[in-house]
Amino acid sequence: MQRIVKDERGLSFIEVLSVLTICGVVFALVSGLLLSISKTTSIQAEKIEMQQTANNILAQVERISNISGIYEQAGYLGKFVGSSGTNAWNDAHIVKLLQEDGTGEWLETSRIEPGGNRIAITDITDTLNQSKEIFQMKNSETKIKILQQKNENELTKTIYTTPNYRDTFSIQSTVMVLFYNEKIDFSDYYDEITGFWNYNEIKELPNVLYSRESVFCYRDDAKSKGEVPGNGRW
Known part of the structure; x- marks a missing residue:
């Protein structure tokens, strides 16, 4: 038996168009949400990478600061003796900063040179840079810059608030590890006379992505033994 269905009809063009429009809106919302999640995840991953890289750099600096007699091995003398220039003491750091030139050779960089996506550090006695540790960010636009500043340590007090002259040796x-993009003119934030960086201004720059600071101490054994003059002070 054949059954005839009266008034049977499919979806009209307008109904199909409405369904497609709704599907398009839903797809756009879902795509936007997924894109936002992906972007947030990418930002978080890069921040974790910067934190881990900073940790590794500071761990290497700590290792260098624990090398026995490194200050004397590098031929450095006290603040008031043996200086060949006004800023010789301020510029004499035990950590050497390196970047590659166009030929792939690792060369020491000056304090105000821009950072790089791929950098290395080693100790100041490593003349051939054979012990260097290399650090690089996955994002090629992210740069790493390491800043070093010697601090006056003449007013160190004991728990009894009396001068602790032993610590003056x-x-x-x-040390600041800085991650940034675009450009920073580091000469604007360095005092040539004192050798001090304006760390607070630097880390507040809009193109700074992340920064870490840490303080390291190392002793000049020759100074503490009286083998280097200078009234026992830096």
Whole structure:
């Protein structure tokens, strides 16, 4: 028996168009959400990478600061003796900063040179840079810059608030590991006379992505033994 269905009809063009429009809106919302999640995940992953890289750099600096007699091995003398220039003491750091030139050779960089996506550090006695540790960010636009600053350590007090002259034989340095993009003119934030960086201004720059600071101490054994003059002070 054949059954005839009266008034049977399919979807009209307008109904099909409405369904497609709704599907398109839903797809756009879902795509936007997925894109936002992906972008957030990417930003978080890069921040974790910067944190881990900073940790590794500071761990290497700590290792260098624990090398026995490194200050004397590098031929450095006290603040008031043996200086060949006004800033010789301020510029004499035990950590050597390196970047590759166009030929792939690793060369020491100056304090105000821009950072790089791929950098290396080693100790100041490593003349051939054979012990260097290399650090690189996955994002080619992200740069790493390491800043070093010697701190005056003459007013160190004991728990009894009396001067602790023994500690004046220690040299204290503040190291900042900076991650940024675009450009920064580091000469604007360095005081040639004191050798101090304006760390607070630098880390507040809009193109700075992440920064870490840490203080390291290392002793000049020759100074503490009286083998180097200078009234026992830096």
